Amino acid sequence: MTKQQFTKIVGIQLLLLCTLLTLSFLGIILFDLFSKGYSALSWDFLSTAPSKGMTQGGILPAVAGTALVTLVATLFALPFGVACAIYLNEYARDHWFTRLLRASIRNLAGVPSIIYGLFGLALFVEALHIGASILASGLTLALLTLPYIITTTEEALHNVPNAYREAALALGATKWESIKTVVLPGAMPGILTGTILALSRAAGETAPILFTGVAFYTRYLPGSLLDEFMALPYHLYILSTQHQSLEQVRPLAYATAVVLLGMVLLLNLSAIMLRIRYRNLWKTSK
Amino acid sequence: MMNRRTFWDRFYHRLFAFAAGLCVLVLLGIFGMLLLNGFRFFESVSLWSFLGSSNWNPSAWGKATYGMGAMLWSTLLVSLGAMVLAVPLGIGTAAYLSEVAPGWVRDWIKPAIELLAAVPSVVVGFIGIVVIAPIISRIFGLSNGLNALNGSILLAVMALPTIISVAEEAIRSVPNTYKEGAYALGANSWTTLMTVTLPACTSGLIAATMLGMGRVIGETMTVLMATGNANAMPHGFFDPVRTITATVAIEMGEVPYGTTHFYGLYALGAVLFIITLIINLLAESIAAKFRKQGR
Numbered sequence: 001m002t003k004q005q006f007t008k009i010v011g012i013q014l015l016l017l018c019t020l021l022t023l024s025f026l027g028i029i030l031f032d033l034f035s036k037g038y039s040a041l042s043w044d045f046l047s048t049a050p051s052k053g054m055t056q057g058g059i060l061p062a063v064a065g066t067a068l069v070t071l072v073a074t075l076f077a078l079p080f081g082v083a084c085a086i087y088l089n090e091y092a093r094d095h096w097f098t099r100l101l102r103a104s105i106r107n108l109a110g111v112p113s114i115i116y117g118l119f120g121l122a123l124f125v126e127a128l129h130i131g132a133s134i135l136a137s138g139l140t141l142a143l144l145t146l147p148y149i150i151t152t153t154e155e156a157l158h159n160v161p162n163a164y165r166e167a168a169l170a171l172g173a174t175k176w177e178s179i180k181t182v183v184l185p186g187a188m189p190g191i192l193t194g195t196i197l198a199l200s201r202a203a204g205e206t207a208p209i210l211f212t213g214v215a216f217y218t219r220y221l222p223g224s225l226l227d228e229f230m231a232l233p234y235h236l237y238i239l240s241t242q243h244q245s246l247e248q249v250r251p252l253a254y255a256t257a258v259v260l261l262g263m264v265l266l267l268n269l270s271a272i273m274l275r276i277r278y279r280n281l282w283k284t285s286k
Numbered sequence: 287m288m289n290r291r292t293f294w295d296r297f298y299h300r301l302f303a304f305a306a307g308l309c310v311l312v313l314l315g316i317f318g319m320l321l322l323n324g325f326r327f328f329e330s331v332s333l334w335s336f337l338g339s340s341n342w343n344p345s346a347w348g349k350a351t352y353g354m355g356a357m358l359w360s361t362l363l364v365s366l367g368a369m370v371l372a373v374p375l376g377i378g379t380a381a382y383l384s385e386v387a388p389g390w391v392r393d394w395i396k397p398a399i400e401l402l403a404a405v406p407s408v409v410v411g412f413i414g415i416v417v418i419a420p421i422i423s424r425i426f427g428l429s430n431g432l433n434a435l436n437g438s439i440l441l442a443v444m445a446l447p448t449i450i451s452v453a454e455e456a457i458r459s460v461p462n463t464y465k466e467g468a469y470a471l472g473a474n475s476w477t478t479l480m481t482v483t484l485p486a487c488t489s490g491l492i493a494a495t496m497l498g499m500g501r502v503i504g505e506t507m508t509v510l511m512a513t514g515n516a517n518a519m520p521h522g523f524f525d526p527v528r529t530i531t532a533t534v535a536i537e538m539g540e541v542p543y544g545t546t547h548f549y550g551l552y553a554l555g556a557v558l559f560i561i562t563l564i565i566n567l568l569a570e571s572i573a574a575k576f577r578k579q580g581r
Contacts, residue, residue, distance in 0.1 A: 004474060004477065005474070008474045008475060008476035008477070011476035011479075011480070012386055012476060014378065015378050015379070015381050015382035015385075015386055016386070017378075018374070018375050018376075018377075018379045018382060019378070019379045019382045019383070019395065022375060022376075022379045022399065022402070022446055022450070023395065023398055023399075023402075025402060025443045025446070026398055026399075026401060026402045026405075028413070029402075029405055029409070029410070029413055032413065032417050033412075033413075036416075080309075083301060083302045083305035084305045084306045087302035087303055087305060087306040088306065090302075091299060091302060091303065097306075097310075100310055101306050101309060101310055104309060104310045104313040105309065106570055107313060107563060107566055107567070108309075108312065110497075110500050110501075110504075110562055110563075110565075110566035111313075111316060111504070111559065111563075112503070112504020112505070112506065112531065112558055112559070112562055113407075113504070113506060114504065114506040114534055114558075115316060115320070115504070115555050115558065115559050116316075117538075118319075118320070118534070118538075118551070118552060118555045119319055121538070122319045122323065123315070126543065146312070150309070174291050174292065174294070174295035175295055175299070176295045176297075176298040177291070177295070179298075197404075201404075204404075204406025204408070204409070205406070205407075206406070206506070206507045207407075207506040207507060207531070207535060210535055210538070210539065211538050233406055233408040233507070234408075236408050236409070237408050237411070237507060237510075240411075240412050240416075240511065241415070241511055254416075257409050257412050260406060260408070260409060261405065261406070261409050264404055264405070264406055265401060265404065268401055268404040269401075272397045272400065
């Protein structure tokens with residue numbers, strides 16, 4: 001074997017090693033959490049409130065809070081994001097406003113999540129007097145997920161072949177009618193995928209809700225959108241760093257991490273499945 | 287007279303344009319809000335002492351000090367450490383995915399990397415506490431493994447998906463003719479990768495690195511949980527550090543609205559925003575070039 005062949009083999013193995021190392025991080029996270037958190041999981045854990053200074057009981061208020069705040073975020077971000085994407089893909093020509101819009105969206109995606117928290121605090125909590133609440137947190141998370149929804153929706157719209165639009169227009173439909181009846185239904189799987197990903201992102205975020213409504217502990221489930229709430233990621237943060245007896249609540253922290261991660265991964269897996277299922281949507285119909 | 291269908295057609299056109307305009311307003315709003323609140327801070331504290339001093343002690347009785355030097359350095363230390371770990375690993379993985387792996391392997395690995403990207407930062411921070419910290423304290427004989435190194439390792443994991451996907455795109459954008467030229471000269475796949483393909487997409491790899499950096503520099507929960515949060519100038523990777531993001535997260539909950547301290551945290555946010563904005567703008571302009579070249 002020549003020296004060149006030898007370095008080639010070693011080199012390729014090195015690349016494989018890099019890939020395996022990267023994957024091993026995911027493996028370690030999944031294995032450690034599920035192997036240690038599994039035992040503390042039970043129906044009671046999911047369906048009761050924390051008790052005895054959060055050393056016992058479950059995480060029901062946190063699950064409910066996260067579900068609600070994520071729902072509020074999606075309700076605001078989805079119509080707004082889809083409208084933006086429709087404008088970009090269906091109406092906008094290449095001029096300064098479109099370029100500014102695209103640059104804004106790209107940069108919004110790169111803004112650190114804690115900055116969204118600061119913005120939410122200044123705008124929703126203080127300036128608009130909503131107060132620290134589910135609504136304020138939901139709106140903050142909506143802004144955070146907006147760039148994701150816009151990007152994925154625009155891609156979904158872009159994948160709808162132009163022939164469909166032209167066919168609708170040729171039948172006498174106005175532009176809006178062609179969008180409503182032909183383009184949007186065709187882009188629906190892609191929009192759904194993006195929405196699911198945005199949901200999972202919103203559910204896992206902590207920094208944006210820190211100052212806009214999340215609470216250390218609430219005795220009751222939230223009764224209105226103006227209540228403070230508990231959230232799974234923040235609860236995990238509290239249990240793993242802020243609690244007065246960290247070692248005692250470690251099993252609860254593990255179980256909380258499993259619920260949070262399980263939820264997020266399920267959402268992501270379903271998005272991946274959806275994408276695979278509809279990957280050839282337009283290829284086969286041509 | 288306009289009929290109903292034309293009316294709705296125009297109505298929706300305007301509505302969508304309005305939504306798009308709001309979107310631009312959000313970014314401008316974030317920027318304006320940070321600047322406005324930051325300016326209020328600089329009414330009582332000089333910009334020079336804010337950037338130049340490293341003594342951050344807003345609650346000192348009588349003479350509060352607001353120097354962000356230690357935090358800025360902590361943030362850079364942790365992020366640079368993360369890049370040192372993540373860049374070779376990420377580019378190696380990207381090269382494997384685009385040049386070596388057969389299609390079906392890639393079809394399995396790419397979703398796995400997507401899942402890695404989806405792990406919430408608070409979960410990554412938790413892993414830092416329960417897995418990485420004990421390992422660090424055992425290997426290096428430290429009393430506690432919550433330090434800059436721990437943060438760097440975790441942030442490297444969080445930067446990997448970004449680096450891999452951008453680097454893979456960059457490597458793919460290298461025209462096949464380049465590689466075929468190298469093969470025709472008798473180079474094997476490894477030599478081609480190292481001497482032709484990777485050098486041909488250096489700018490893309492730099493963009494990947496910068497976008498990864500932009501991703502980790504603003505990360506909050508992970509560093510808040512895993513780096514020990516010592517408010518002091520760090521001397522190395524084994525010191526506990528407190529980053530800009532962690533400081534904002536810790537202190538914002540405690541300060542009264544409208545105080546100098548409150549605005550100081552917004553000024554920190556403004557610095558962070560400007561750093562990430564510059565990184566992202568540079569990375570995007572580089573990435574835009576190789577995307578064009580790839581076509």
